[in-house]
Amino acid sequence: MKRSDREINLLDISQTEHRSTRSNKIxxxxxxxxxxxxxxxxxxxxxxxxxxxxxxxxxxxxxxxFTLI
Incomplete structure (x- = not known):
């Protein structure tokens, strides 16, 4: 298995929150x-x-x- 160069930081959710609030405003x-x-x-x-x-x-x-008749 290859090791990916990018590390995923699960504790840093500020970027995803920023994206979601930005997309909600527009x-x-x-x-x-x-x-x-x-x-x-x-x-x-x-x-x-x-x-x-x-x-x-x-x-x-x-x-x-009907009134005329």
């Missing part, structure tokens, strides 16, 4: 993902509004037809 977000999410929510809201207005209009039409 958080990036992709702007395109955020813009796509905004577009998707706008589309969903528009669909909900159209469905609501169509059902409301249908209800008003049905009520007016």
């Amino acid at each position: 958080k990036t977000t992709d702007v395109n993902i955020l813009l796509n999410r905004v577009r998707m929510t706008k589309k969903i809201e528009l669909k909900k509004r159209v469905i609501f207005l169509a059902s409301l209009l249908l209800g008003v039409i049905l009520i007016s037809i």
Whole structure:
């Protein structure tokens, strides 16, 4: 067996702690993902509004037809 030149010091964990805290502090977000999410929510809201207005209009039409009969 070959002996490795590097010694692993298990008691010195300061480097790993430093790396983990550094990686936790750096958080990036992709702007395109955020813009796509905004577009998707706008589309969903528009669909909900159209469905609501169509059902409301249908209800008003049905009520007016039944009152005229």
